[in-house]
Amino acid sequence: MALVVQKYGGSSIGSPERIRRVAERVVATRAAGHDVVVVASAMGDTTDELLDMANRVSRGPGPARELDMLLTSGERISNALLAIALTDLGHPACSLSGPQAGVFTTPEHGHARIVDVLPTRVRQELDRGQVVLVAGFQGLCKDTDDVTTLGRGGSDTTAVALAGALHADVCEIYTDVDGVCTADPRVVPTARLLDRVSYAQMLELAAHGAKVLMPRSVEYARRQDVTIHVRSSFTDRPGTLVTTQEPEMEKPAVTAIAHDRSVALVSVTGVPDEDPARSARVFRVLADAGVEVDMPVHKSSRGRVDLSFAVARGAASTAVGALHAAAEEIGFAAVTSDHHVGTVSVVGAGLCADVTATVCETFAALPARIRLLTTSELRISVLCGEGELDRAVRALHEVFELSAGRVGEVATVYAGTGRGW
Numbered sequence: 450m451a452l453v454v455q456k457y458g459g460s461s462i463g464s465p466e467r468i469r470r471v472a473e474r475v476v477a478t479r480a481a482g483h484d485v486v487v488v489a490s491a492m493g494d495t496t497d498e499l500l501d502m503a504n505r506v507s508r509g510p511g512p513a514r515e516l517d518m519l520l521t522s523g524e525r526i527s528n529a530l531l532a533i534a535l536t537d538l539g540h541p542a543c544s545l546s547g548p549q550a551g552v553f554t555t556p557e558h559g560h561a562r563i564v565d566v567l568p569t570r571v572r573q574e575l576d577r578g579q580v581v582l583v584a585g586f587q588g589l590c591k592d593t594d595d596v597t598t599l600g601r602g603g604s605d606t607t608a609v610a611l612a613g614a615l616h617a618d619v620c621e622i623y624t625d626v627d628g629v630c631t632a633d634p635r636v637v638p639t640a641r642l643l644d645r646v647s648y649a650q651m652l653e654l655a656a657h658g659a660k661v662l663m664p665r666s667v668e669y670a671r672r673q674d675v676t677i678h679v680r681s682s683f684t685d686r687p688g689t690l691v692t693t694q695e696p697e698m699e700k701p702a703v704t705a706i707a708h709d710r711s712v713a714l715v716s717v718t719g720v721p722d723e724d725p726a727r728s729a730r731v732f733r734v735l736a737d738a739g740v741e742v743d744m745p746v747h748k749s750s751r752g753r754v755d756l757s758f759a760v761a762r763g764a765a766s767t768a769v770g771a772l773h774a775a776a777e778e779i780g781f782a783a784v785t786s787d788h789h790v791g792t793v794s795v796v797g798a799g800l801c802a803d804v805t806a807t808v809c810e811t812f813a814a815l816p817a818r819i820r821l822l823t824t825s826e827l828r829i830s831v832l833c834g835e836g837e838l839d840r841a842v843r844a845l846h847e848v849f850e851l852s853a854g855r856v857g858e859v860a861t862v863y864a865g866t867g868r869g870w
Contacts, residue, residue, distance in 0.1 A: 451618040452575075453478055456488040456585065456608035461682035462527050463493035471623075471682060472534035475580060479540055486573050486615065488585040489531055490606040491523025499523060515557035517587075517598045521547070524584035524604070532582050542580040545570060547596075548583075548589035551614075552607060554597045556590040561597035563588060563669075566614035583611060609666045613673030620675050620772060622662065623682035628689030629654070629661055631851040632706045636842050638699055639852035642686070643705065647694035648689025650704050651677075652798055653828045657794040658709030665693065703804065703849040704799040708842050710791045710835060712743075713765035714820060717772060719782025720754040721830040727755050730779050731772065738771035740764045744792070744823045753782075757821060757833055762788055790820060791838040794830040795845060805829055811844050 455475065456848050462468045471489075478485050503511045508515070528544040535542035551567035574581045585604025590597050599606055605622060612620035629651065630640040646654075648671035655664040661679055670677050670691065680688030720727050729748070735742055745758040760768050765786045772784045795808055805822075808829050812819050817840065821832035833841060846852065 452484045454612040454617045454620045456487045457492040457623045477608050487582045489527045490604040492527045496511045496522040517558045521587040528582040528584045543574045544582040546584050547587035550583040552588035554588035560600040566610045605663045605666035609669045621678045622742050627681045627686045628679045632846045637846045641853035645690045651691045653796045656708045658707040707794045711762045712759045713762045714787040714790045716785050717756040722752045734775045740768045744821045789835045791835045793841045
């Protein structure tokens with residue numbers, strides 16, 4: 450008998466019919482002799498609908514604490530409905546909120562982090578022979594005694610954290626695609642389903658546009674040595690294992706192409722070059738404002754420094770505002786932001802100069818302008834115009850021969866409204 454943690458995304462439980470189908474899948478896992486803990490997201494677009502209602506009753510965004518109380522109701526609803534469906538199928542089930550399941554967090558509303566998981570109640574219910582359903586995306590801060598939410602992808606993190614605390618055999622993440630693919634199947638119809646991918650490569654893919662898993666959940670899995678099995682809730686295809694994976698040989702190997710449309714390019718020009726502390730201050734100001742920076746480029750000419758970097762598009766205005774507030778002490782000439790950009794990332798193992806050259810040659814042949822470029826052994830990322838993203842993804846996928854060789858290898862998107870690959 451194994452202990453299996455299963456997580457179902459919003460598209461997998463977006464209707465009563467889909468909830469019933471998920472319940473039948475859980476029953477099949479129980480029939481195979483396994484204990485099951487289920488973490489379910491809110492149904493479909495419930496979270497967006499709750500936010501819309503909050504906006505209708507308030508002139509502002511609303512108190513962060515109350516927003517968390519509001520938003521956590523979506524996951525509790527879906528888990529309770531799934532428990533009702535399981536009971537109707539003859540399998541006793543118990544739904545728990547995140548706090549009831551022993552998920553404890555930092556105090557930040559809207560983007561708390563898990564600090565501990567004490568699944569005593571979960572274990573008790575399992576010992577009673579029940580299927581346990583835990584509302585994802587939420588926990589309790591012991592210091593404030595308030596319910597908190599974990600931010601985007603929080604249900605993935607909840608599932609992985611529970612799997613680690615329970616010493617589960619596997620954490621199955623069910624979504625609306627077959628697994629982790631060599632590219633987004635919506636952009637590359639011939640994208641191939643990967644059998645296995647390492648934590649390190651999955652972290653790079655997740656951090657640079659592959660939405661099938663959230664970066665925080667992958668990092669948590671790597672630290673806790675939790676095997677993740679990414680599967681579709683719409684088929685019985687084998688999916689993708691995310692686990693420790695040693696390279697078979699020492700040669701460059703491109704695994705997949707990721708892309709991200711949700712970035713912006715911020716440029717700070719004319720920083721005085723005679724004092725290196727001024728350039729450093731740019732990044733300290735951004736860090737203090739909570740803005741994550743990627744792909745930084747430093748260019749010095751005629752006593753002045755120009756800095757360019759990518760940030761999340763939603764954080765661009767915060768970045769520009771924070772820099773303008775510090776303009777006098779930094780002494781730059783101008784700050785600009787461009788929202789019409791995106792990134793394309795080649796992810797693999799042992800990537801070298803030859804792979805970088807091939808990436809650059811591919812962009813030149815399109816032709817498409819490279820705005821920023823960064824390299825490492827695991828990832829080569831290019832920032833380019835947003836309108837050039839799809840062409841670049843398809844071209845790189847073809848150049849590195851990542852397409853499926855047989856019809857059965859082609860990845861499929863099923864629900865159409867979920868977060869997809």
